[in-house]
Amino acid sequence: MDTRASLSILLLLFGISQASPFMHELNHALGFYHEQTRSDRDQYVKINWENISPDMAYNFQRQNTNNQNTPYDYGSVMHYGRTAFSIQPGLETITPIPDGTVEIGQRQGMSNTDILRINKLYGC
Ligand SMILES: [Zn+2]
Numbered sequence: 138m139d140t141r142a143s144l145s146i147l148l149l150l151f152g153i154s155q156a157s158p159f160m161h162e163l164n165h166a167l168g169f170y171h172e173q174t175r176s177d178r179d180q181y182v183k184i185n186w187e188n189i190s191p192d193m194a195y196n197f198q199r200q201n202t203n204n205q206n207t208p209y210d211y212g213s214v215m216h217y218g219r220t221a222f223s224i225q226p227g228l229e230t231i232t233p234i235p236d237g238t239v240e241i242g243q244r245q246g247m248s249n250t251d252i253l254r255i256n257k258l259y260g261c
Pocket residue numbers: 161165171
């Protein structure tokens with residue numbers, strides 16, 4: 138059984154849908170950071186520090202992540218949206234580069250890369 142199916146069944150048992158912010162929290166529980174704090178993130182997103190609430194800036198600090206040879210994933214359920222922790226509604230705190238229109242911050246469910254990372258980390 139693949140990981141997505143296993144997790145879906147597990148979550149159904151607990152009455153939780155895959156289309157839920159729960160998948161984000163589950164990935165934290167499994168040991169994953171927010172995508173935009175990846176060690177190589179500066180090649181993929183620009184952090185607009187001037188638009189971030191100073192007391193929330195720690196959420197954007199780069200981490201020494203093990204990326205497991207997976208590509209940076211704008212579609213990760215672990216990626217913040219572009220105005221996360223903004224000092225003012227609508228001001229961007231994260232801008233994808235080079236294409237600033239790429240969608241980030243989806244919470245519909247795990248991306249294929251999210252699932253691949255779980256497979257790699259847990260060998261399942
Ligand atoms: Zn989170």
